[in-house]
Amino acid sequence: MTDTPLLKVSGVSKFYGSRIGCKDVSFELWPGEVLAIVGESGSGKTTLLNCLSTRLMPTAGSVEYRMRDGNFRDLYHMSEAERRFLMRTDWGFVHQNPADGLRMTVSAGANVGERLMAVGDRHYGKIRETASDWLTRVEIGTDRIDDQPRAFSGGMRQRLQIARNLVTGPRLVFMDEPTGGLDVSVQARLLDLVRGLVNDLGLSAIVVTHDLAVARLLSHRMMVMKDGHVIEHGLTDRVLDDPREPYTQLLVSSILQV
């Protein structure tokens, strides 16, 4: 076990006017750890995820991230350029709707290659080779490399988005409902893929989902949100098998079996 966290979150709150987005959230994320954020619609999951990934500026609080040189940096006090670089290289962000994370009018290969070019890769042949490797890893036939994602099914688009995010070897990946719009059978395949990649690459991830089965399968640790607050937090199987809070018991009891 390494004894330094990757992310230190303290007192993060976001208000939309007088409406609470999320309130006073604190936790640490460790290397190789997958944290699931669950809760009903409107509970503040996306707001929190966007604050953590600096896509949104919180009203209060701080998030410190351990850079590759081992030093912690306060994300909200970085320059815009530094933050963008981090997002393009060290982090991934998987959107619920693949169209938000992909460029729909360039080829699958270019979607993956673009991230490599952002980190300074210039050799066309090598970029194409890496892109083609990654398409294989996410189970997209390499004969589809020149097709645009517009021509892909929802499941394929989501797998392409994952390849695009992971190709630069990020250390931290944010995912917002990664299996949201997909059929159940397509979901299972995607989950299995994500689980394998997270294990193999030793990634840390924060996954927002309202699906407790997804949380069970992917995460080590779970946070339950209600009305913007984290109401329960613990080892995933503990929270699911012995929920303590009334709201968590309600959530767990409203599904058949997880």
Add this chain to the structure above:
Amino acid sequence: MATPLVVSEVFKSFTMHLRDGIKLPVVNDVNFSVASGECVVLGGPSGIGKSSILKMLYGNYAVDAGQILVDHKDRIVDIARADPRTVLDVRRHTLGYVSQFLRTVPRVSALDVVAEPLVARGIAAPEARDKAAELLAKLNLPQELWTLPPATFSGGEQQRVNIARGFITSHRILLLDEPTASLDAINRRVVVEMIADKKREGVALLGIFHDEEVREAVADRVLDVSQFSPRKAVAA
């Protein structure tokens, strides 16, 4: 003799918030320990709290009060208070658990399900798979099933996958929740032998076995969980 597991003054109840918040006490003041090379069996009637005790030891159920001390990497960890990361590390290296039913993961083969705890400890996949194959063969799981995901297996087949997964590592402590319940006589005997091997290796075992014959064969002592029942205390 080393004592890698000590349970001290443990209390457990469930509060059912969806049922008007009624409180269901399960066990009070649980005290016992398990030594290396010993197999302790939890006894007592259905619903008395045997599985709940195992689940608390594994960090799967929360603990109201008390301590669960585990000898982990040359230090003592209190599972009742440890953070999730520590509990997972204890599970990876020290504490194994065979649940009553296998939780299947879509698309992962039986062989990989069994090999996974070794891979998680950093052992190369081919070596881990060899060991997994050895165990599945010992448990008489038909070889044509090894590459299939266990979701469609029979109860007894799934349970053998589960047992192989629990026994593949050399964890110092092993928790067993009715591992033989859905097995035939031949495979029950295989499991009895596997438990005897673990004892010889100095593993501390804590199990639940309804089958009289299995219990006779493996138990060094039986701990009656009724003595921790709050209902008994009320009746007395």
